[in-house]
Amino acid sequence: MDYNTTAGERGRFARLAVTVDLNKPLLPFISIDSFVQAIKYEGLENICFHCGVYGHSQNLCGFRQQSGMEKSAESSEGQVQMPNESGCKEDLFGPWMVAPSHKRRPRKSSNTDQVSDIPRFRTLELSLQSCLLSHLADLIKLFSGSRLEKLLDELSNYFSSLTTDQMLDSEEKSSLRSSCWKCLDQCLDEAISDSLKYIKNIERCMEVIFSLLPSPKSSANVEVNQSNLVEWSEAVRCLAKARQGWLLEFLHVSHLNSGDVTFAEVLKRIQAKAKLVRTGSIPMAELGKSKSYLLNSEPLGTWGVLIEVVATLQHVEGSVKRQWLVDAVGVSSYPSTALQFIGLLSGSCCKYMPLLIADRSYVLNDLPVTLTSLLSDPNWEVIAESFTSYLLTSTERIYSWAMKLSSDEALPGSQAIDESENGMAQILLPVMHLACVCLKHYLPLDKQLRLANMVVD
Known part of the structure; x- marks a missing residue:
């Protein structure tokens, strides 16, 4: 007193x-x-x-x-x-x-002022930025209404602008984004079901940060970046806690053929689906909806996504795996993509799996061996005849394509294979033909005769 x-x-x-x-x-x-x-x-x-x-x-x-x-x-x-x-x-x-x-x-300004004032936030040291982001879920309790919405919007704009920031390297940017994913994860943990507007603000921020995720690796020779793995891990953990209705709509792929969404963005969404299926956050059927899009995509950039999908298929029922294999054998406009997937799936499920190398060229060259081993397994033999029949039909199409390329003739429009695949014709044809020869005992006599009539160097 x-x-x-x-x-x-x-x-x-x-x-x-x-x-x-x-x-x-x-x-x-x-x-x-x-x-x-x-x-x-x-x-x-x-x-x-x-x-x-x-x-x-x-x-x-x-x-x-x-x-x-x-x-x-x-x-x-x-x-x-x-x-x-x-x-x-x-x-x-x-x-x-x-x-x-x-x-x-x-x-005097406080830490919350530093976060809500993005220009001032930019001037902070990287370690302090990460610290504030990791505790933002607690600091955000001091905001409400329009101020909270503005904070999340400015946070999204800040990370979007980081793509052109020359002061930070890629690992530092990835570290900051990982801290943001952790923050959004905690915000979703503490958000209650009736605060829908608050949750929607978080989801809008997640959409922006998701677009900045590292793209899937395009080949096996790309060095694995540990910070990218951490960022993807934090992103998947956060996405798994989002409202499933919003999540499935956001990751929906079939309608993404417009110019509004890039091909790299679509691949990231398919990769996220594969990872979320493995965590049990979404059903396998959701990944199945992206099957046609993925297997009919150009091979450049799809390698990492194919690996993720095959890794996910290791954890599902055998009938699902078998259906994916049969569906993939129908050669699309990009046969390289479909055959790489078949090679990865058959290689990962056959008895030679410990000896194989997950490289694009090896996967294709090993196809006759891995397919023969896979279809001899009692669990896979049930589809051996139908699969081999489809494979022969696809091989005949590749054969016709390769012959017309060598004679400079154009394929009919309904059967067109993309011009970017022309350089792969002389690689794919011998591999597919040899695979059919190794599996010919699954073919009826008339189809064996059709196979024998193909002259492949």
Whole structure:
């Protein structure tokens, strides 16, 4: 108690220094003899009027159940509950607890100001930026309404601008994005189901950060970047906690043929699907919806995605794997992509798997051996005849394509193979022909004769 109060020189009010634990519900009333005095708090604007704790708004409160509130209220020493007219203990906390603010001198900026002021945030050291991002889920509780929406929007804009930042290298940028994914993950953990607007703001931010994820590696020779692996891991963990309806719509692939979404973006979404299937976050059927798009895509850039899909297929039922193999054998406009997938899947499931190398050229050259081994397995033999028949049909198409290329004749439009594949004709044909020869015992006699009539160097 201050001197003026003790000396009785000021009788209008008493000035006391009181320590308040902000981790506990604030005291709304005190009882002085038989008089109940309401307590107002100046400078504490972010009070939850549901649980009475400072630091978050009512719509972000994690203790919304009445039983939890009553337990918290009873644990506050000396707290008095004020019954309403009906005798129910309601409205224990309310806006009246916040005292009107008075003009004060400008205060020094805090960490939350650093985050909400993106230009100032850019000037911070990388370690401090990462630290603030990793704790943003806690700091964000101090924001509400339009200020919170603005913060997430500015955060998205900041990461978008990092793509042209020359001051940071790729690993440093990846580290910052990983910290952001962790933050969004924690925000989703603490968001409650009825704060839909808040969750949608998080999802918009996730869409932007997702577009900045590293693209799948285009070949086996690309060096594995540990920071990229960490970033993808954090992204998948965060995406798994998103609303499934939004997630499936965001990762939907079949309608992405317009110029609004790049091919690299589509591949990232398919890769994310494969990873999410492995974690059990989405069903395998969702990845199956991207099958046709993937197997009919140009080979450049698809290698890493093919590896992810094959890795996912190791964890599904045998019937699903067999169906993927049969569907892939129908040669598309990009036969290299389909045959690479067949090589990866057959190689990973056959008995020679420990001896194989996951390289594009090796996968294709090993195809006659891996397919023969795979289809001799009792679990796969059920599709041996149909698969070999489809393979022969595809081989005949490749044979016709290669012959017409050598004679400078054009294929009919309905049978066209993309011009970018022309250089692969003399590689694919011998491999497919030899695979058919190794599997010819699964073919009827008339088809064996058709195979024998092919002259392949």
